[in-house]
Amino acid sequence: MTSDMTARMLRLLSLLQTRREWSGADLAERLDVTVRTVRRDIDRLRELGYPVDSARGHAGGYRLTSGTDLPPLLLDDDEAVAIAVALRTAAGGLTGIEETALRALAKLEQVLPRRLRGQVTALQTSLAGITWEERRPRADPALLAVLAVACRDHEIITFDYTTRHGTATRRRVEPCHLVDSGGLWYLLAHDIDKNDWRLFRLDRTTGATPTGRRVPPRPVPGDDPAAFVAGRLSAAPTRYRAVATVHAPAERIRARTRGLATRLKPIDDHTCRVDASDDYLPRIAQTLAGLDADYTLDADPEVIDHLRHAAHRTLHATNGPLTDPDGRPPDGR
Template sequence: MTSDTTARVLRLLSLLQTRREWSGADLAERLDVTIRTVRRDIDRLRELGYPVDSARGHAGGYRLTSGSDLPPLLLDDEEAIAVAVALRTAAGGLTGIEESALRALAKLEQVLPRRLRGQVTALQDNLAGITWEEPGPRADPALLATLAVTCRDHEIITFDYTTRQNTATRRRAEPCHLVASGGLWYLLAHDTDKDDWRLFRLDRISDALPTGRRVAPRPVPGDDPAAFVASRLSAAPTRHRAVATVQAPADHVRARIRGLATRLAPIDEHTCRLDASDDHLPRIAQTLAGLDTDYTLDADPDVIRHLRDTIHRTVDAIAGLPER
């Protein structure tokens, strides 16, 4: 191919990667060529291994589809930087992805232009992350990828789901968004059987199967998936109740403890209420320990026992140590 043709084919590939389907007329207009030239360039992409589907007729169009092998992708400067930085921090919250992320990063950095490699290095050198080796559920990358595709394509999916009561049921839902919160991943979806919005923890999902049936996008109440998920999480029942009335403004507490979302509510300009309820007793203790001001606590007996045991262990550990 000549240099002009090569540049045009690369531009065509870039367009096909930006949205799900293009009409031949739209592509011809974007590339400033005839529809016949678009067809020839599509054939060139197919010869290079890119799986491009086409539909005939007035409403026909072109789209990239999945093939047996992953062809090269075109990334602009901002996308390349974002992918490189994300790969360097890809281990958090996902099981078994660390080695794959490092391999992908090595391939990407090998071909990054020098100007971009410098920006990625500068970003990484000035970012710090802490990996807490806490026991707990971690999301399966393959499941995350499957759900992400069904959310994008608005494709109904079925899966087995284990409830907090350890009851397994088969669910059918319209996936909407994936949301990460508090070290966990959640699927926000509309349950077709219950005809209502539901929040599913990914670590409780198994045997997820796309059905091939696509539906029109369903608007999320309030038009903000993250806010809707936060409100559902704050209203969800927990195993252990712990509510603190804190002698400090809500903004003061929010600035010192991450991830409170709607669990923090102002009472007046000097006082707020913190709902530290959780299924995990140590997490309640950790949240309350982050408070740097006085508070009163309304909590279940098992929470009180756990906090007292924690205090006693701390007192025993520092007994006899010299004051500084």
């Protein structure tokens, strides 16, 4: 009897951790008990230190709230392994979180069962990462946390935002989703003043302040936030235009490159178009070099000049004229 009650309370705690709010009836149905039993189990969790809040009435329910101390979290085996491995690599796109992640990992590994410790060790010794020189700014974990809570609670938030042209403005938005795109974090939100969907780069966002005002969830056009963001990014204006008509199938180019998403469009079975436009000239050159296929280029003069200078530097470094694979100069002489 005691083991049944313990298992039921652990299941109850697990449910409370997966959703912001549960009605008593929903919990009773999930646990296959009465609503009265749910109330007693909630009281037992409170006695153990879990801050469970409740609201009476038709729309009432139960939810875990923040307390003075963080109570124990209930994790199944897969969740524990996933968190332990993720903590090892948590600093990949963030800054200022490395030491905190290692402290959390040490605490978790102390309580991991022996059977899971072996899995975590195997994964950690099999994985390796390479740290490259960062050209893009890294996201602030504190800002990410504030925006994530606002997205979850559908709470209106204000912040200072600097546009790509350097103009600073104060924004008031309904946050929807956080999206990571190639190392850059974006907030997808509905701008209240402009009455339209907007994307905000987190490295240009400061002073995020929750207003305390919650609104009903606003559906994203197309019901796919990632696809919506990808479409907006591909259509966003860039400083330099560079569009390549590539003489290779789109599937081949997509397999050889990463991060092109909606910027790659098939023309026919043997040709595709790649929009390599960007604010950063070396990144355009990198994208074009990664195509590994012949192409014709429609680009701004600044792009052409940069590519020509880069080609001349490469030729100079080889200490000889450029030749084709048969050893002949490119003009065929």
